Amino acid sequence: VKTGSDVFYRPTVHFSPTTGFMNDPNGLVFDGERYHLYYQYDPFAPYAGHVHWGHASSTDMLHWKDQPIAIPETEAGEAFTGCAVMDRANASGLFEDSKGGMVALYTRASPDRQAQYLATSHDNGQSFTEYAHNPVLDIGSNSFRDPQVIFHKPTNQWVMVVAKSRLHQSAFYASIDLIHWVHLSDFGPSGLFGVDYECPNLIEVPIESGGSRWVLFVSVNPGGPTGGSITQYFVGQFDGTRFIPDDTVIGLTDFAKDAYALQVYGNMPKAEAVSIAWLGNWQYCQELPTQSWRGCMTLPRTMTLRRDFAGWLRLAQTPRGLETLRDTAIAFEVKRIAAGASAQVALPPGKALELLLSVTVDERPRDLPLGDKGRTGRFVITFGNDQGETLTIGFDAFSGQLWLDRDELKGFAQPFFTGQFSTVLNPDDRHFEIRVVLDACTLEIFANGGLSVGTALIFPVSPLDFLRLEANGAGATVEQVELFQLRKVMER
Ligand code: FRU
Missing domain, CATH: 2.115.10.20 (Glycosyl hydrolase domain; family 43)
Known part of the structure; x- marks a missing residue:
């Protein structure tokens, strides 16, 4: 059945x-x-x-x-x-x-x-x-x-x-x-x-x-x-x-x-x-x-x-060869995101998506109080819906680390189905580059030319129908953002 x-x-x-x-x-x-x-x-x-x-x-x-x-x-x-x-x-x-x-x-x-x-x-x-x-x-x-x-x-x-x-x-x-x-x-x-x-x-x-x-x-x-x-x-x-x-x-x-x-x-x-x-x-x-x-x-x-x-x-x-499946490009023009600001785009229903993103987070603001070690500069990529479900990938420019959070999706819970993962990209770099493939219950993240790869099953209850890019603590320059629908190849 x-x-x-x-x-x-x-x-x-x-x-x-x-x-x-x-x-x-x-x-x-x-x-x-x-x-x-x-x-x-x-x-x-x-x-x-x-x-x-x-x-x-x-x-x-x-x-x-x-x-x-x-x-x-x-x-x-x-x-x-x-x-x-x-x-x-x-x-x-x-x-x-x-x-x-x-x-x-x-x-x-x-x-x-x-x-x-x-x-x-x-x-x-x-x-x-x-x-x-x-x-x-x-x-x-x-x-x-x-x-x-x-x-x-x-x-x-x-x-x-x-x-x-x-x-x-x-x-x-x-x-x-x-x-x-x-x-x-x-x-x-x-x-x-x-x-x-x-x-x-x-x-x-x-x-x-x-x-x-x-x-x-x-x-x-x-x-x-x-x-x-x-x-x-x-x-x-x-x-x-x-x-x-x-x-x-x-x-x-x-x-x-x-x-x-x-x-x-x-x-x-x-x-x-x-x-x-x-x-x-x-x-x-x-x-x-x-x-x-x-x-x-x-x-x-x-x-x-x-x-x-x-x-x-x-x-x-x-x-390998994923470019050949690129279909319609989804228009999303973003060049700068100021600290505390975000940019959002609606995602079309029903197809696999590929996101290519290249971002440099601004230098740590100099006007922080002397001795303030407060972390600044997180860039957050969120796929979400109006049911309050989010799938988040984030970059912490202060430490060069990337995280993935599938915990705010509500379709599956089990003690071992843990939700948060992280990896270090380059500890001395405020720049990162990422390729994300989202396809029904699958997520693949290829960061910094594939040196850091994250593969995760994801189970939202409702379709993830928007993508939001957000700069927290420091602004960010978006050198590249490209979003493609991928052609359906598995007939089931
Ligand atoms: C790995 C594995 C193999 C075994 C197979 C059985 O996932 O446990 O060691 O050959 O699966 O299906």
């Missing part, structure tokens, strides 16, 4: 399943023509359980076409998270002709065993046949899951990274045929405290100023600093045998709490690091206000590495 909430909260540019429950993205791969998005999927209920691999495909990672279920649950267990690779040279020997085909590697999970299985597709990822001699990797553990496989050119071998979840380790294995795997090394325990380490993903990411580094993403659940599920990352080198981090820094992909199980695309047509994460958190994903469907994905994101103000190489993420 479809409820009003099922329709109202359905994103139009973010992927979501027609019915049932969706979590992690799986098998992100380009097959030469299409991008595939497989996903953890219970087609029967809006809860996790009976996990299958759902499937959608696209030519731009934005317009998705639903495909039949790719890998079902079987008597051997649920089809947990995994990857897909293009075995073009028929290294597996499982394809008849020299064109090879797609190979999926994933975890079959039963209560007492998690082992890695292999399946082949002879029709470009539409359907899969399980290998006759599965599992291909079994260490007799019940917390050993989520394989990602890459072809490591320098050593001319396939490399798998897979989670030894409760040991907080990412284990590396090598193979020449995708079937026989040899243990190489273990990375960790290293990272945040927490319960399970999941979904390790390894990829070479370009540094914006030149060169590249390997980044190892490891998802942790529960135990994230913002609560529940979080994706952490390590920057370092991979020599074909082991991952060697550059330092002891732990990066987080997000300052809010709804971007989990980040996966990267394989077999990209050109060197480009692209990810999709599940836009959710295990703390409340099975209790969200929708009834017939639950779960959505983040936008595809291009990833680079950039040195931040402290000299660390940090991940920058920006939405």
